[in-house]
Every structure is written in structure tokens, then in C-alpha cells.
Amino acid sequence: MRSWSGGFSRWDVHTREVLHFDVLVVGAGPAGSATAIHLARAGASVLLADRARFPRDKPCGGGVTGRALRQVPCDIMPVVERVVHHFELRLRHRRSFRRTSAEPLIVMTQRRRLDAYLAEQAADAGATFRDGTRVEHVEIGPDGVSATVGGESVTADILVGADGANGIVAKAAGLDEGILRGVALEGNIPWSLLDEERYASTAVIEIGAPSGGYGWLFPKGDHANLGVGGWAEEGPNLREHLARLARAYDVDPDAIIELRGHRLPMRRVGASTPASSRVVLVGDAAGLVDPLSGDGMYEAFVSARLAAGAIVAGDPTCYPTALARDLDSHARASWAAKRALDRHPAVCFWAARSPGVFGVVGGLLRGDIGHPDEAKGLARPPLRLIARVARRA
Numbered sequence: 001m002r003s004w005s006g007g008f009s010r011w012d013v014h015t016r017e018v019l020h021f022d023v024l025v026v027g028a029g030p031a032g033s034a035t036a037i038h039l040a041r042a043g044a045s046v047l048l049a050d051r052a053r054f055p056r057d058k059p060c061g062g063g064v065t066g067r068a069l070r071q072v073p074c075d076i077m078p079v080v081e082r083v084v085h086h087f088e089l090r091l092r093h094r095r096s097f098r099r100t101s102a103e104p105l106i107v108m109t110q111r112r113r114l115d116a117y118l119a120e121q122a123a124d125a126g127a128t129f130r131d132g133t134r135v136e137h138v139e140i141g142p143d144g145v146s147a148t149v150g151g152e153s154v155t156a157d158i159l160v161g162a163d164g165a166n167g168i169v170a171k172a173a174g175l176d177e178g179i180l181r182g183v184a185l186e187g188n189i190p191w192s193l194l195d196e197e198r199y200a201s202t203a204v205i206e207i208g209a210p211s212g213g214y215g216w217l218f219p220k221g222d223h224a225n226l227g228v229g230g231w232a233e234e235g236p237n238l239r240e241h242l243a244r245l246a247r248a249y250d251v252d253p254d255a256i257i258e259l260r261g262h263r264l265p266m267r268r269v270g271a272s273t274p275a276s277s278r279v280v281l282v283g284d285a286a287g288l289v290d291p292l293s294g295d296g297m298y299e300a301f302v303s304a305r306l307a308a309g310a311i312v313a314g315d316p317t318c319y320p321t322a323l324a325r326d327l328d329s330h331a332r333a334s335w336a337a338k339r340a341l342d343r344h345p346a347v348c349f350w351a352a353r354s355p356g357v358f359g360v361v362g363g364l365l366r367g368d369i370g371h372p373d374e375a376k377g378l379a380r381p382p383l384r385l386i387a388r389v390a391r392r393a
């Protein structure tokens with residue numbers, strides 16, 4: 001491992017008044033814990049701090065796509081509750097179609113379980129994990145960073161902002177430009193109110209509303225997760241969108257429990273800067289939510305791997321280029337598809353239903369295909385149509 005000034009220093013609480021780490025990671029969501037795992041495995045001293053007491057929940061559908069699963073730095077099957085093989089697309093609560101994949105498309109977990117598990121894996125790898133520990137008063141200098149961590153002064157060579165959509169690091173580092181924010185609202189319905197057999201291994205996506213997003217039903221161990229997300233302006237309407245979605249399953253909206261909302265930070269490709277010489281942003285803190293799907297865990301794990309690689313190589317400033325190489329072309333395709341979906345959901349529904357297209361959608365979800373442009377045969381004309389609609393939108 002290369003260093004900045006003669007090697008990574010070790011935290012020694014007995015000989016230092018101010019605690020020092022090679023890397024301070026703020027936030028123990030998927031992005032922070034994955035970064036800490038990679039760094040600790042590479043031999044860095046890492047403090048992973050989260051203001052919440054774990055296990056804690058995070059508003060999320062808890063769907064880890066196959067392509068995200070390939071990026072997780074450890075086996076998460078111990079916290080997987082369902083494996084999804086079926087995909088159902090619905091248009092405005094009326095028309096629908098269903099497709100099946102022999103290989104798993106998505107695995108379903110609950111964030112309170114996944115995040116506690118990943119933080120535990122980071123600690124097992126050698127990181128110091130502190131929950132219930134807020135990071136404040138971040139100061140970034142040319143030679144390192146300092147912060148108050150749970151009331152104590154801490155210094156570090158590098159600061160990783162993994163503090164999510166409402167974090168403090170991006171702002172403190174002046175790296176918070178170029179990010180748009182959507183919103184999403186989700187809650188749970190016990191299986192006693194739904195047909196568990198029908199939905200147990202199915203992810204349902206409902207398009208046509210809200211604008212800038214969609215609704216979903218994801219199966220979990222003892223309940224289904226129901227949610228809606230869209231442009232920030234849809235915020236005040238999300239409860240009504242969710243109620244309409246619940247009624248489409250003959251469920252009384254009042255039966256939805258554990259209702260929670262959160263922001264979806266989506267960067268404009270090329271308009272945001274996720275690193276400086278001492279600070280690196282990963283996951284939602286870098287605005288990496290996919291604009292079409294609203295997923296962010298794939299991007300959280302990819303950015304964690306790339307950020308840790310750049311830190312270990314001794315040059316955090318090479319991280320933005322690596323991130324752009326791995327994420328930009330997919331993000332551009334997602335923005336284009338989102339424009340098409342927003343303006344012409346019925347055309348997109350028709351295109352998605354066309355022969356061959358599920359082969360591409362399934363391939364993208366599983367991670368077998370990296371970009372829709374890789375589509376071949378029958379899938380090409382409907383996907384070209386979506387691209388044309390997007391250009392006009």
C-alpha cells in the first residue's frame with residue numbers, strides 16, 4: 001500500500017490525545033461498510049462511524065439486483081429473505097405482463113438486517129465500528145482531515161463521505177453540486193392481506209405514476225414492501241400514490257405499516273465531482289442513485305470498491321475517472337430511459353413487452369449485460385424506439 005507521508009499510522013489510544021486513523025468513514029450504510037471492508041482488508045486503519053444505533057432501518061425497497069450482488073465484498077445470503085425469479089410490469093393499475101428468469105434477478109433483504117450485517121463484516125475485517133456516533137465539525141486541510149466523532153476529536157489522512165442523501169461531508173468539502181433529488185415513500189403489508197404464493201418470488205413494477213418514477217411491490221420474509229418514488233415535486237402526492245397502489249392489490253391503505261420516506265440523490269452525469277485530495281464520496285453522498293430504477297446499492301458497492309482502490313493506491317483524485325468509466329454510460333442510458341418513461345409510459349410498456357426485450361432487462365438486472373446497447377435480435381427495434389422517444393422528450 002502506498003502512503004502520503006511515510007506509511008499509514010495505527011490508532012493507539014494510549015499514546016495519542018487525538019485519535020488518528022488512516023481513513024475516517026462517515027456512515028455505515030452499504031457504501032460506507034463496503035468501503036471499510038475493502039480498506040481494512042488492504043491493511044488500513046479505519047474508523048467507521050454512524051450516528052444511528054444499529055440495527056437501524058433505512059427507507060428502501062431492500063432489493064439487491066444480481067448485478068449489485070456481484071459487487072458486494074462478502075456473502076450476504078445469511079440476510080436474504082426472498083429470491084426473485086419473476087418480473088411483472090404493470091401500466092396504471094390496469095394492463096400487466098409477467099416474465100420469468102431461470103437465474104435469480106434480485107434478492108430481497110431488509111435494510112435493518114443487511115446494514116447491521118455489513119457493518120459487522122467491516123468490524124470482522126479489522127475496521128473500528130462505532131454506531132450511535134455522530135460525526136460533526138468536519139475540517140479539511142491540505143495534510144489531512146479532522147472531525148468531532150461522538151464528541152471526541154479524530155484526525156485522519158482521508159475522509160470518506162458515505163453519509164447518504166442528507167449527509168454533511170459533501171457540503172463541508174464543497175462537493176455537493178450537480179445532484180438532483182427525487183423522493184420515495186415505502187411501507188410494509190403483512191402477507192395475511194396479500195396472496196403470498198403469487199408474489200413470493202415476484203418483483204412487481206407499476207409504471208405511469210408518480211411522474212419521474214414508479215411504484216413497486218417487493219416480497220420479504222413475513223411481509224411485502226410497497227413503495228412509490230418520483231421527482232421531488234411529487235413529494236406531497238406520494239401518500240395518495242401509495243394509497244392508490246395499495247387499493248390496486250385490494251389492500252386498505254391504512255393497513256400499510258412502517259411508512260417511511262427518503263430522498264433519492266441522482267447526479268447529472270459529468271456535473272458532479274466526487275473527490276478531492278483528502279475527501280472521497282461514495283453511494284448516495286455522491287448522488288449515485290440510478291435515475292431510472294431508483295436503485296442505489298449497486299452504485300454504492302461499485303463506488304466503495306473504486307474509492308478504496310484509489311485510497312490504497314495513494315491517490316484519491318483518480319477515483320472520479322474510475323467512477324466515470326464504470327458508471328457513466330449506464331447512467332446516461334438510465335436518464336434517457338427515464339425521460340421516455342416519464343413522457344410516454346404506454347410506449348415504454350409496449351416496448352418492454354415486445355419479444356426479446358425481457359432478455360435484455362433480465363440481463364441488466366442480473367449483471368450479465370452491462371448496457372442496453374448490447375441488445376441483439378428482436379430486442380433491438382423496441383429499444384431503439386425508446387431511445388428515439390427519449391431524444392424527443
Ligand SMILES: Cc1cc2nc3c(=O)[nH]c(=O)nc-3n(C[C@H](O)[C@H](O)[C@H](O)COP(=O)(O)OP(=O)(O)OC[C@H]3O[C@@H](n4cnc5c(N)ncnc54)[C@H](O)[C@@H]3O)c2cc1C
Nearest residue numbers: 027029030031051060061062063135164283284295296297
Ligand atoms: C424508498 C426507497 C427505496 C429504495 N429501494 C431500493 C432498492 O430496492 N434497491 C436499491 O438498490 N436501492 C434502493 N434505494 C436506494 C438505496 O436505499 C440507497 O441508494 C442506499 O441506501 C445508499 O447507501 P449509502 O450507504 O450510500 O447511504 P445510506 O444507506 O443512506 O447510509 C448513510 C448512513 O450515514 C449515516 N450518517 C448520516 N450522517 C451522519 C453523520 N453526520 N455522522 C454519522 N453517520 C451519519 C446515516 O445514519 C446512515 O446510516 C431506495 C431508496 C429509497 C429512498
